[in-house]
Amino acid sequence: MMTLDQVRAFVAVAEELHFGRAAERLRMTQPPLSRQIQKLERTxxxxxxxxxxxxxxLTEAGRAFLDESYRLLALVESAGDVARRIDGGATGTLRLGFTAVSAIGVLGPLLKELERSLPGIEVILHERVTAAQADGIRRGELDLGLARPPFDTAEFESRxxxxxxxxxxxxxxxxLADVAHPLTAGDFDGEPVISYNPVQSRYFHELTVRFLTNAHxxxxxxxxxxxxxxLLVAAGRGCALVPASARSLGVQGVVYKDLVDGGGDPDGSEVPGQPVELHAIWARGRRSPMLRRVLAQIGRMQLAAQP
Incomplete structure (x- = not known):
């Protein structure tokens, strides 16, 4: 069987065209070098x-084999470099889940920053609602999600x-489009409202219910x-509570109005004026070197003012 030591020995002799000089270059004596070449030729x-x-x-076959030897040794060297980069988290493939609205204010800046700071990482995007992201991470289809709470903290770590x-x-x-002041829950009393599915869109369903608790x-x-x-608001079917980033959707026929207190966080940890959270989530205990570097970079980004 051909070995890398035999290939390196052949390259040294082929370049020096002298066994003595090649042996000195390889820091070995001439007899074992000759045996390496003989074994290689037999193989x-x-x-x-x-x-x-x-x-x-060099024979004609030797000249052709020398070209292939250079390629082989270069491949071995680059393979080792790739392995070291993967082990250090500097290269690899990140399978990233995201929700449609999260793409407005977060996804673009995040992708640009990862391309700038971690150019060896390829990002493959998957648009999914939070529940589907959680399933994808659970099954190993996704490495990281940009998702809304709640999610199972026993299964997922988050930031x-x-x-x-x-x-x-x-x-x-x-x-209500012409009202000058921020809207209160009472302003929606008796008004048609577009809400959210309590299972598939639990987070925004609970935010809506909480804000409109005292209204009907x-x-x-x-x-x-x-x-x-x-889109339903634009069609005149009712009003809806949405994250402020939805203003960037550019849908005609919609006016966005501030709320008196900005709403509230459905898990009870209210953040005055900024209750709508987006989390990075990943499988608990599955933080690879690449994912650690991505999370560290996300932590250094100023995506929004944090209280």
Missing amino acids: VGVTLLERDNRKVE VIFREPLCAAVPSEHP PRVEQQVHQILTAV
Whole structure:
């Protein structure tokens, strides 16, 4: 079987065209060097070097084998470098889940920063709602998610990476569109409201219910996605509570109004004015070197003002 030591020995002799100089270069004596070349030629099945007492020359087969030897040794060296970079987290593939609205204010800056600071990491994107991201991480399809709470903290580790206010999206022809002051829950009393599915969009469902606790709106629709809610608002089907980043969706026929206290966090840990959280989540106990470097970079980013 051909070995790397035999290939390196052949390259040294082929470059020096002298066994003595090649042996000195490899810090070995000449007899074992000759045996390495003989074993290599037996393995390959051809004569690679013509040698006599006066000179050493490459055969045609030897010249072709020298080119392949260079490629082989370069591949071995680069393979070791790749392995070291992966072990250090500087290279690899990050399978990243995200929600549609999280892409507005967070995904773009995050991808640019990762490309700048960790260019060896390839990011593959998967758009999924939070529940589907959790399933993907659980099954090993995703490494990291940009998701909304709640999620099982026994299964997932997390870090808050973005906070923003809750606001109201109202049809541009609705009377509330012209109200000068921030809206209160009472302003929605008797009004048609587009809410969220309590299972698939539990987070925004609970934010909406909490803010409107003391009001009596008419819930007309329950949707899964923020964008769907905004499109229904534009169609005049009702008002909706949405994260402030939804203002960037650019949907015509919608006016965004501030709320009196910005809403509240459904888990009870209220953040005045900035109750809507986006978390980075990953499987507990599965923090690879690459993921550690990505999380460290996310921690250094200023994606939003943190209280």
